[in-house]
Amino acid sequence: MSHSVTRHDGAAWLAAVGYLAEGGIVLAGRAGFAGATESRLLNLSYAVAVLAAAVALPAVTSRIGLRRKGAGWHGIIGSWAAQAGLVAMGVESGVAVMHEVAALGMLFGIGIVLSVAGLLVLAIGGAVAGSPRWLTVLPLLAVLVAAAGGDFGASILSGALWASIAWLIRSRTVTATVPSLDAARTP
Numbered sequence: 326m327s328h329s330v331t332r333h334d335g336a337a338w339l340a341a342v343g344y345l346a347e348g349g350i351v352l353a354g355r356a357g358f359a360g361a362t363e364s365r366l367l368n369l370s371y372a373v374a375v376l377a378a379a380v381a382l383p384a385v386t387s388r389i390g391l392r393r394k395g396a397g398w399h400g401i402i403g404s405w406a407a408q409a410g411l412v413a414m415g416v417e418s419g420v421a422v423m424h425e426v427a428a429l430g431m432l433f434g435i436g437i438v439l440s441v442a443g444l445l446v447l448a449i450g451g452a453v454a455g456s457p458r459w460l461t462v463l464p465l466l467a468v469l470v471a472a473a474g475g476d477f478g479a480s481i482l483s484g485a486l487w488a489s490i491a492w493l494i495r496s497r498t499v500t501a502t503v504p505s506l507d508a509a510r511t512p
Contacts, residue, residue: 336380337491341484343374344471348481355478365422372418374471374480375440378487379411382464384494389451389461400450400461403443407464410439440468463490 347370354363382404391400413436417429444465451461467486470479 334381334384334491334494336377337384337487337494339377340374340381341487341491343370343372343377343484344467344480344487345484346370347374347471347475348478348484351476351480352478364425368418368421371471371475371480372415372422374483374487375411375418375436376415378464378467379408379415381487381490381494382408382411385460385464385490386447388494389454391450391454398450400447400454403446403448403450405443407440407443407447407468410436410441410443411468412436413439437468437472441465441472444468460493 347367350363350366350370386401386404389400391398391404413432415436417433417436420429448461448465463486467483467490470486471483473479474482
């Protein structure tokens with residue numbers, strides 16, 4: 326198993342954990358368990374989630390196989406735009422952990438637009454390239470659910486989507502290496 330696939334797999338799992346934590350903190354706050362650090366924990370978990378998702382996104386494009394398909398270059402460019410947007414949102418949330426800065430709110434807005442537009446282009450590029458359509462849409466759904474329902478704990482669903490993505494990244498690795506191991510053991 327290559328180091329880069331393991332890193333991307335781990336990043337996808339970390340994104341899932343970050344989104345699950347964010348959703349759990351929101352639900353705990355709504356249930357009356359809010360504390361003085363709730364805002365900081367929300368920002369920290371969201372920063373971890375989106376930065377890890379940005380690191381995991383190349384594995385999604387690799388799993389879809391866009392590099393092997395000519396029409397997939399649009400999807401790769403969309404993936405790069407989405408990564409830039411996710412990083413922008415992560416930076417804004419990371420800075421907000423230390424200090425609430427209203428001036429960086431625009432960075433978050435730009436980040437959400439870039440990530441949604443980029444993931445939409447990724448999904449379309451994957452569909453045009455003949456990739457599994459359900460897989461090309463999962464990252465877009467995860468971002469939309471977190472953006473639309475984050476204030477209500479819907480990030481838990483985003484965490485579940487990223488856990489599915491992580492499993493798919495890992496399953497490709499395991500499937501790809503098993504035949505070569507069996508062939509090496511055959512006398």
